Amino acid sequence: MKNNDISEYHYKFVLGVKSMSKISNLLEMIMIIQYKGLTTASELAQTLGVDKKTVYRYISSLNKANIPVYTKKGRYGGFYIDKNFYMKPVDLTKEELTALLMASEMLTTQNEFVYERELKSAVYKIKNVCVNSKMDLNDIDDTGNFSMDYIGNTENLENKISKVNYSMNKGRSLNINYFSINKSNLTMRKVDPYNLIFKQGDWYIIGYCHMKDDVESFKLNRIKSLEVSSDIYIRPHNFSLKDYLRDHWELFMEGNIKVVVKFNRNISSFIKEVQWTVNQNVAELENGNVLLSFYVDDVEDVKEWVMGFGRNAEVIEPEKLRKNIKLELEELYKKY
Known part of the structure; x- marks a missing residue:
């Protein structure tokens, strides 16, 4: 089969996927720049899995859409967003989240609801971005499916990201109280944060875990609390975020x-x-x-x-x- 024999359907599939991918990347880029304050083109390229030229095209698209993204030149430069611009994640109440989950379980094709798959997909996305939930440890149900995603209730998203950014800028380790899905309990971890990324609707710390003696990823919404320690660390020169994301992509694709x-x-x-x-x-x-x-x-x-x-x-x-x-x-x- 020759390239020009490929059906029009295949090309429509490619165009559709590329369009959705660009929208997803643009949203992730806004979230990253908004919360991290100053981000380089290299870091954005590694996080999004694209090249630098694509990052600059994305920035141009955001500016055309009147999203105030600016460039700071120099050795410690990067992209930043106007502080007056704010795109806050959905912050539903516990009752509203429960209602959504119940609806997604009750409205099915067996009940002649033709949009079952679309509803479940929408609820999944809402769950992943609703990181400011007011839930606590007592809200874990028998299945362990619901409030595990919202276990980080002691501090809100802004405070967590602020502390992580501060620890990376100052080269200070983090002490985190982390909820482990495998062990179903809270564990204290000492982590040297290398990167803070936004993938698939969730924030992750990528860093060296002293307990595991390895580089791991930690979901921010599973962190009960975190504190910046006085211990100094230096990020290894041979660590590559791009390589880590490539080798551990399945960690950011839960449920897929x-x-x-x-x-x-x-x-x-x-x-x-x-x-x-x-x-x-x-x-x-x-x-x-x-x-x-x-x-x-x-x-x-x-x-x-x-x-x-x-x-x-x-x-x-x-x-x-x-x-x-x-x-x-x-x-x-x-x-x-």
Whole structure:
């Protein structure tokens, strides 16, 4: 199959994904610049997974939209946003959040509600940005699903980010009281913060954990409290945020489904040339085939797209998507 033989559907898919990716990146960029105060193009590029030229194009787009982003030149320069501009995250009450969650469980396709997937997606996004919830440890339910996301109730978002930024600027370690999902309890951690990033609707501290003796990520909304210590640390020169995000992307994709598709060498060049999703990874195989992997919220989003490549594409994972395509092909076989 030649590149010009690829159907119009595939190009529409690419255009749609690129448009959504840009909107998502622009929103993340606003949040990062707003809360961090001063951010460099390199740091934005690493966090968003794009190059510097794209960052500058994003800044231009924000300025055209009357978002007051300015540039400070010099050795310690970067981008900053006018202090009079403020885009505050959603701050719903406990009762409002509970109502949303209950609605998402009750309104389903079985009850003839046709927008079940869209509702669940919207509620998921609201949960992830509603970091100023007033919940406490007593609000953890039997499933552990709801208030774990809002365990950081002692301090609000602004105070946490302010302390993290101060500790990084002064080279001081942080003492955090962190809620561990695996152990279902609070643990005291000493962390040397390397970066503060905003990914998939959540803020994360990327830094060296003295207890684990390794670089880890910590969700801000799972931090019960944090204090800047008097202990001095120096960020390693060989630490790369870009490499860390590449190797630990799954940490920032909670609840999403990994999709791996093997493409025939006949169209491998085309697959490698196109940016299909913001989180994709392409691996070349010895026989000329390629493996494309990325994350989605629902396998139905990509079933028709994969089938459009015909025999040139094979789903490796997840098994659910393989079975769905197999059933679809069986139905087609019966018709023809």
